[in-house]
Amino acid sequence: MGEKAKIILSEHEYEADVVVGTEGEKGIDVIHLRRDTRNVVLDPGFVNTASCSSAITFIDGEKGILRYRGYPIEQLAEKSSFLEVCWLLMKGELPNTAELEEFTEEITTHTMLHESVREFYAGFPRDAHPMAILASVVCSLSAFYQGDVGNPEDITYRNSLRLLAKLPTIAAWAYKKSIGQPFMYPRNDLGYSENFLYMMFGVPAEDFEIVPEMVDVLNSLLIIHADHEQNCSTSTVRLVRSSMANLFASITSGICALWGHRHGGANQRVVEMLQNIQKDGGNAKKYIEMAKDKKSGFRLMGFGHRVYKNFDPRAKIIKEKCHDFLKAIDCKDPLLDVAIELEEAALNDDYFKERNLYPNVDFYSGIIYRAMGIPVPAFTVMFALGRLPGWIAHAIELNADPKNKIGRPRQIYTGSTERDFVDIENR
Ligand code: SDX
Numbered sequence: 001m002g003e004k005a006k007i008i009l010s011e012h013e014y015e016a017d018v019v020v021g022t023e024g025e026k027g028i029d030v031i032h033l034r035r036d037t038r039n040v041v042l043d044p045g046f047v048n049t050a051s052c053s054s055a056i057t058f059i060d061g062e063k064g065i066l067r068y069r070g071y072p073i074e075q076l077a078e079k080s081s082f083l084e085v086c087w088l089l090m091k092g093e094l095p096n097t098a099e100l101e102e103f104t105e106e107i108t109t110h111t112m113l114h115e116s117v118r119e120f121y122a123g124f125p126r127d128a129h130p131m132a133i134l135a136s137v138v139c140s141l142s143a144f145y146q147g148d149v150g151n152p153e154d155i156t157y158r159n160s161l162r163l164l165a166k167l168p169t170i171a172a173w174a175y176k177k178s179i180g181q182p183f184m185y186p187r188n189d190l191g192y193s194e195n196f197l198y199m200m201f202g203v204p205a206e207d208f209e210i211v212p213e214m215v216d217v218l219n220s221l222l223i224i225h226a227d228h229e230q231n232c233s234t235s236t237v238r239l240v241r242s243s244m245a246n247l248f249a250s251i252t253s254g255i256c257a258l259w260g261h262r263h264g265g266a267n268q269r270v271v272e273m274l275q276n277i278q279k280d281g282g283n284a285k286k287y288i289e290m291a292k293d294k295k296s297g298f299r300l301m302g303f304g305h306r307v308y309k310n311f312d313p314r315a316k317i318i319k320e321k322c323h324d325f326l327k328a329i330d331c332k333d334p335l336l337d338v339a340i341e342l343e344e345a346a347l348n349d350d351y352f353k354e355r356n357l358y359p360n361v362d363f364y365s366g367i368i369y370r371a372m373g374i375p376v377p378a379f380t381v382m383f384a385l386g387r388l389p390g391w392i393a394h395a396i397e398l399n400a401d402p403k404n405k406i407g408r409p410r411q412i413y414t415g416s417t418e419r420d421f422v423d424i425e426n427r
Helices: 033-037 073-079 082-091 097-108 115-123 130-144 152-179 192-201 212-224 232-242 247-259 266-279 284-292 313-328 334-347 350-354 362-372 376-400
Strands: 004-008 013-020 026-028 057-060 065-068
Touching: 013 033, 065 073, 065 082, 065 313, 073 212, 073 313, 082 097, 082 152, 082 192, 082 212, 082 376, 097 152, 097 192, 115 130, 115 152, 130 152, 130 247, 130 376, 152 192, 152 247, 152 376, 192 212, 212 313, 212 362, 212 376, 232 247, 232 376, 247 376, 266 284, 266 334, 266 362, 266 376, 284 334, 284 350, 313 334, 313 362, 334 350, 334 362, 362 376
Parallel strands: none
Antiparallel strands: 004 013, 013 026, 057 065
16 A cells, blocks of 8 residues: 555545655655645645656756666766767667667758758848747748658657757857858768767868867767756646647747746856956955845856755766866866856855755856857757757657646636626726
8 A cells, every 4th residue: 555645624634645756756646636625736836846757867956866767967978978868868778889870870861951941040130049040940840841741659759850960950050140151061971069060160161170079078068968857948848748739849848948047048147147257356255245135136147956955966067077178178268267266155155055056057067168169149059959858858758658638737816806897988
């Protein structure tokens, strides 16, 4: 007999099952609560609400643990490749050699965009935010593949390949548009990360030199960003997909949710914050005090997390890779010194300690992107490139659940009770 939870209501006691996950997490199953008691649970921001059961990613916020399909992020970031992690997230197991080779081939041969898509870029203003371009072009892909036929799983898989293959091209072309350089077409002789760097920084006038350290650090960053269970953008993808919207539209909703500065947009805000602190004489303490003063409206971007009440394991990995990468390319970025000083000051301040506010995935990533030559507005695009397989994996998992329903939360109404219409001459 499983554990039960008793909810004591004024009129009677309600008994609910307690579901237990494979890592011992417990959830009170309230699936019939409203049917049986006319009560709903109120939880703005879903701080205490599990929207689903999922087998993709496990986070222990108290211990700073992150695993994709059971594999620790530290091992994947060190030993795996981004396409291998894409397969792992989508299929649930690490691929064997033949599977990875075929998957890589399928991605490599779908990296080009329809020539009509290229024409969209002419219509964007030159200073268009690249996330606006990413969302628009990704959604437009549904117009090019609407005629795809077959069973839904096969169509979803083909569209997953198209998205994984084309997003780097879409992102790189947004950058080329912003600097007025010719678009670089993808090359099938390059790996996933190499191809992206080639399309970003290559020019038709000369050969492109691949920097191995840049490829390695990009591969790790993409892996580290690949999934994070029910974060805002992934939950958004699930909600949109639950209406059976096509995969391109569902992923577009994730891109839009990620854009916000509380979420993926934070990596852009972190670097802007570090630049402001540097311009202001590098006075970290002043900004720590501002972040503690609610009236200032200032938050330490790249700090804090809904789930991690310990170090974000990704921040630790990225901080180390940041040091190694800047050293390997002999780059001295004063913002790194500002970031380290800010981290030190915050980690020794009671306000941050009491609230378990630690650096998150966005705190150091922007410094690496800067050193790679990626413009600040494109930092969140880099986050989207990494998060894409996670979004896809959750969409696939949702559709594979035979009991999946359209997401439709309830509410507690607090507006006017019934009243009659008043003609305008009597108002
Ligand atoms: C990502 O969910 C995910 O998994 C997201 C993500 C992923 O991989 O998908 O990990 C990626 O989005 C990382 C987070 C990036 N965002 C930022 O760095 C923006 C700055 N951080 C915050 O705005 C905030 O910490 C959130 C949004 C990340 C978390 O917000 P919560 O969980 O709603 O926490 P909260 O706003 O209720 O804060 C709790 C307390 C408050 O103080 P009190 O009311 O208790 O006095 O901590 C304070 C907040 O004022 N606080 C901060 C702070 N973050 C929280 N104070 C100063 N600086 C901060 N950064």
